[in-house]
Amino acid sequence: MGIILLLLPLLFSLFLFGIKGKTAKTIALLGSLITLGFNLFLLSIWKQNEAYDFYENYTWIHDLGINFCIGVDGLTMVMLLLTNILTPIIILSSFNNIEKPYQNSFYALILLMQFGLNGVFMSLDGILFYMFWEITLIPIWFICAIWGGENRIKVTLKFFIYTFFGSLFMLLGLIYLYLHTPDHSFHYDALYAAQLDGPGMLFVYGSFFLAFAIKMPIFPFHTWQPDTYTTSPTQGTMLLSGIMLKMGIYGVMRWMMPMTPEAWAHVGHWFVILAIIGIVYASLIAIRQHNIKRLFAYSSIAHVGMIGAGLFTLQADAWQGATIQMLAHGINIVGLFYVADIIEKRLKTNDLKVMGGIAKVAPKLAVLFMVIMLGSVAVPLTNGFPGEFLLLKGIFSYHPIAGAIAGTSIILCAVYMLRVYQLSMFGETNDLTKNFEDVSTLEFTVLCILAIMVLVLGFYPNLIFEISATSVSNILMHSIAQ
């Protein structure tokens, strides 16, 4: 059953490459909605076993112990929901774009991306995981480099080489694990059973960290991120920040921590420190930014740094928090970048200094922006709150000082987010903003869906915990050395 979730976007994507004309976006939206529908269907018949549901295992390359093996557990289900809910929203958000050349390829690449992402989250075989991991890189690179803004080629190439470099190390780590498996197989359970000595274990741990830290990104591997987010077309940024960086977080949870649990005691603490440095560093930079997209990019580094810090503390609360925070961050950041895009389209600038008074002329936008922004600040009853709260609780019980420093991010986040809101929405209208049109029906729909999700998850986070809690604590149990 799970394989249909891969085939649907792939087939729609290949179909879209072949067609011409304006129907492309409708077909793309339809395709992504069908995938979402199927995903919800899977959720409804999902039995939530101890092991994986919708498990499929075919031999792919026998000599190398590579299998085509996929399965869905609670964590995967949340990630699939994130991917398949956000993809139609991202496609819908592009409907008000000016017609671009090769429209069909644009949507085909988005769906190809969806195929790769679903694959990453479902893979239970090391090489399959690696392959899907790389497959996602190609379409996003094309999306950003063809339809991106100024300087796009240089920026996207940096992004590509950076992430490719990291993932090659992951490949090396996987091969190393594989060579130590008892039955020479890349299957998740086989890799998990591999017996490693001290240095080997640290090597695998470190190589996985490099790949996932670059993807997330964690300080000091974040340098590709602000440029890429700023340069990419809005839909590309949404895919990158909303879904793709979650691949890194998911990788840490599913692949890095459980594979080499003993290594954590040696270097895990350093990773917590790096992540916490990243939180404060990115928040401080965000406060000084005037470019609205860049500001959101740095805020994303800060939020992801918090998730990273929580994961590396190996606290149960933090892990549960990280799961829901992944979903919440995906929804919020997509909403924020969409608002940035709406403002940029009307004003032809990203500069906060020239904005002001938009709330007076565009009240609907102001309200919806407010909801999403509060979600990002993690105000209670929004989706950001349960995640951040649990993450901070986990980090506190790991080490109070770490918790205190990480906690400042809540305040700093409020500072820069409210500053954006104040500078753009409040104040006097000026010549630039006085003719600002309020949101169109389409934009209103997209923002409304996002805002509703912000509130629903804030009121009732158990929706997600019910799905993921058991399997996350299972994985965590494996990740703690006996």
Add this chain to the structure above:
Amino acid sequence: MVAIIILAFFGVILLFAGIFDMRKSIMPIGVLAILMALVFTLQDIDGLFNDYTNMFLFDTFARAFTVVCLVSTLLIFLLGGEFLKDDIHHKGDKYALMLFALCGAITMLSAQNLLMIFLGIEILSIPLYILAGSQKDDMHSNEAGMKYFLMGAFATGILLFGMAMIYGATGQIQLSAIWTNVIADSYNHNLMNVGIIMLIVAFCFKISAAPFHFWSPDVYDGTPTLFTSFMATVVKTAAFATFFKLFLTCFTEIGGQWTTIIAVIAALSMVLANVTAIYQRSFKRMMAYSSISHAGYLLLALISLNFKEGQSAILLYLAAYSMATIAAFTVFTMIQQQTGRSDFEVFNGLGKRKRLLAVTMTIAMLSLAGIPLTAGFFGKYYLFSIAIHQYMPLVIIAILNSAISIYYYFRVIVAMWFKESEHHAISLETSPIYSMVAIVTSMAIIVIGILPSIVIELFW
């Protein structure tokens, strides 16, 4: 053996074809020769002629690499139909020379004896010296021919000297006999060491590994593009497979003495070639440096000192590399013929003008860079996984270099898809043969990329 006889026979026929005004049938005859040789090699019908008194053994190892060489040549021949169509006087000779070179390649691959290896290398090289300089009215081609010949002659001298040393050390020229002496430790150690080093130098010249690579960018650049692709694929495959066979048959037990040298050469080849490739302005020179860096990756197989896994690894790698190189050269040849230029700007906007060519080139570049779902990924995967035990630092250097290589391979992709065509760009015409080769090679890259085992299971 039957393959060699067929190829040599048809080679002679092609020489006469030039005289008897059969120009139109030259390419079909060449293709027919290769197809026949391919059938005989794959079917192994010639069981009778496989073993010649310990001089020559057409075993599965030889067969596997012969098939790679034959398929590459077949595709190059097809391209030749278009590339050489204006060549009235020497068309037949050029095809014949490639067939003779192929005979040399097969001889090397099946040699069981130092002398046969030497003979094979010479039969392979001499036609190539001529082909490199075959465009007589072009200075660069003359330069290429001259450089290749002079450097090649020196390398051959060193090779022969090295073989003499090995003979002096062990009293044997038979590969298996040398191996027996090596494990019995009954040989002159000093002579042996000098001999091994000389062999390494000579073979590294042939596979163009640093620091013996200086000839290759000039030669690749100057040689007519069709023969460049022949050099980059067939010659590389044959020379590397022979290098691998010779060293891992004879000297595995004393691997400690020479693997360090190979490791240094491998690291140098990767780093120098990749860094230099970034600064190239000509596509052909870039491909030359790319070929040097791939030689560096391939040397990882030698270091692994594992014949059984090593041979699968290099077979897959060389097949993947050959397919990608031919795909890239197919597209490039076509553009170069019509524009007369070889810089990166000619690719600008190709994605909008000629979809098929741009897609083929993209697949080729992705494969050379080693992105999953292309053949190049599994090539790299095999090499890394066999070398990871012995030389972890070297594998890490290889990985760093793979990341660097993205930069220059993707320059082509960037030019094709993300840049606008120049104003005065000529509209390109695609001939059906080129399109066919482009489709075949890109399909091959994808199929091997998804199911790499079919290449290996064909033979082992």
